[in-house]
Amino acid sequence: MRGSRGKHLVLVGGGHAHMTTLKRLDTFVKNGYRVTVIGPSPYHYYSGMGPGVLSGIYRPQEVRFHVKKMVEDRGGSFVLGSVVRVDPENRRLSLSSGEEIPYDASSFNVGSHVPLDPLPEAENVFTVKPIENLLKAQKMILNFIRSGKPKLVVVGGGPSGLEITGNIWRLVQNHGSEAQISLLAGPKLLSNFPEKVRRLAMESLAARGLEVVEGVHVSQIESGGAVLEDGREYRYDLALLAWGIKPSELFLQSGLPTGEDGGLLVNEHLQSVNYPELFGGGDCINFRGHPLNKVGVHAVRQNPILYHNLLATLGGGKLQIFKPNDTYLLLFNLGDGKAIYWRKDRVWAGGLAFVFKNYLDKKFMRKFQVSGELSEQ
Numbered sequence: 001m002r003g004s005r006g007k008h009l010v011l012v013g014g015g016h017a018h019m020t021t022l023k024r025l026d027t028f029v030k031n032g033y034r035v036t037v038i039g040p041s042p043y044h045y046y047s048g049m050g051p052g053v054l055s056g057i058y059r060p061q062e063v064r065f066h067v068k069k070m071v072e073d074r075g076g077s078f079v080l081g082s083v084v085r086v087d088p089e090n091r092r093l094s095l096s097s098g099e100e101i102p103y104d105a106s107s108f109n110v111g112s113h114v115p116l117d118p119l120p121e122a123e124n125v126f127t128v129k130p131i132e133n134l135l136k137a138q139k140m141i142l143n144f145i146r147s148g149k150p151k152l153v154v155v156g157g158g159p160s161g162l163e164i165t166g167n168i169w170r171l172v173q174n175h176g177s178e179a180q181i182s183l184l185a186g187p188k189l190l191s192n193f194p195e196k197v198r199r200l201a202m203e204s205l206a207a208r209g210l211e212v213v214e215g216v217h218v219s220q221i222e223s224g225g226a227v228l229e230d231g232r233e234y235r236y237d238l239a240l241l242a243w244g245i246k247p248s249e250l251f252l253q254s255g256l257p258t259g260e261d262g263g264l265l266v267n268e269h270l271q272s273v274n275y276p277e278l279f280g281g282g283d284c285i286n287f288r289g290h291p292l293n294k295v296g297v298h299a300v301r302q303n304p305i306l307y308h309n310l311l312a313t314l315g316g317g318k319l320q321i322f323k324p325n326d327t328y329l330l331l332f333n334l335g336d337g338k339a340i341y342w343r344k345d346r347v348w349a350g351g352l353a354f355v356f357k358n359y360l361d362k363k364f365m366r367k368f369q370v371s372g373e374l375s376e377q
């Protein structure tokens, strides 16, 4: 690495794991480093509150970070764009615009996406990531319910499928309208969770007349309908796809060492196993020897380690170790003012669980919404 002063740190993606580094970017600048942050939008949306944005519980301003402003206010540069290739030998990043950006150290927090295989060439079909899609879907659902009783389908029986279904219901209710809402849950709703979580979710959806279809596998998404594996067709006016997520393909495409899922393979310092000047956090990494579930909790916990290790790498200091912890709390927003609480063997549901979720989510937002987000129009 070049002499300490003037080194260039590039953060790719202003996601959940980079929040501390973004908030303390001025420390890097004061140390004489140049910092550039690259992202496809000036904003980063907090996924934990995404379903609540869809239903209208939250305004978009309440659930996003103005990453561009955060960076520029602290003396860094923000480049609007997407990184499509990393050249680790020459330490250069290529953007989709064709621009090339050199780095001395770089950290990736480019997240995950809903894999589009089968590839839907369909109208009125949205993936649940990026979270901005939920705003587009909301607008379209509002158009549909103004003129009739649309058929709205969510594909995917994981936590986001559950939350999205419950929150579509809330959106429709809030507008005094009607819709036929179905969740195509794959083999089984919440199959990776304890039976009690599953039961509470089923009861909540059934009590509101929301259809849950289990034992189905969608093999194709088309305009107006999903084709199931057994050949049946399931018609809809709008579909939201929540059938799982995969890390960004950036690392595989760049020939970097990856884990089985294609995530950047990192060691206990959240550092690429081959390139010590590359780091990563959140859904886009594969933690060597201990792959982590794709939940925001891990990204949040990685924040202080990434911040410390990036400073240490630039300045020649000692790196800290990230200790993965598979025990965490999940709270599912059911859209009816209630949530399901799940942590190890503790499972319960109710209004209080939603109050708690809302409190924790807003606390996280307050910590990193330092760029006047709430007063934006």
Ligand SMILES: Cc1cc2nc3c(=O)[nH]c(=O)nc-3n(C[C@H](O)[C@H](O)[C@H](O)COP(=O)(O)OP(=O)(O)OC[C@H]3O[C@@H](n4cnc5c(N)ncnc54)[C@H](O)[C@@H]3O)c2cc1C
Residues within 6 Å of the ligand: 012, 013, 014, 015, 016, 017, 038, 039, 040, 041, 043, 044, 045, 047, 048, 049, 050, 051, 081, 082, 083, 084, 109, 110, 111, 112, 128, 129, 130, 160, 163, 248, 250, 281, 282, 283, 284, 294, 295, 296, 297, 298, 299, 330, 331
């Ligand atoms: C609807 C929904 C609800 C969820 N609720 C919860 C919850 O309550 N609790 C929980 O723990 N987890 C939840 N999750 C899981 C959670 O979304 C992920 O674990 C979390 O988003 C991971 O954060 P991340 O910062 O790694 O990735 P992301 O949130 O995906 O952020 C990645 C960032 O990188 C940017 N980016 C992407 N590609 C590029 C590129 N090529 N170049 C530059 N920038 C790029 C993106 O614009 C984005 O800002 C939920 C997921 C969904 C879909």
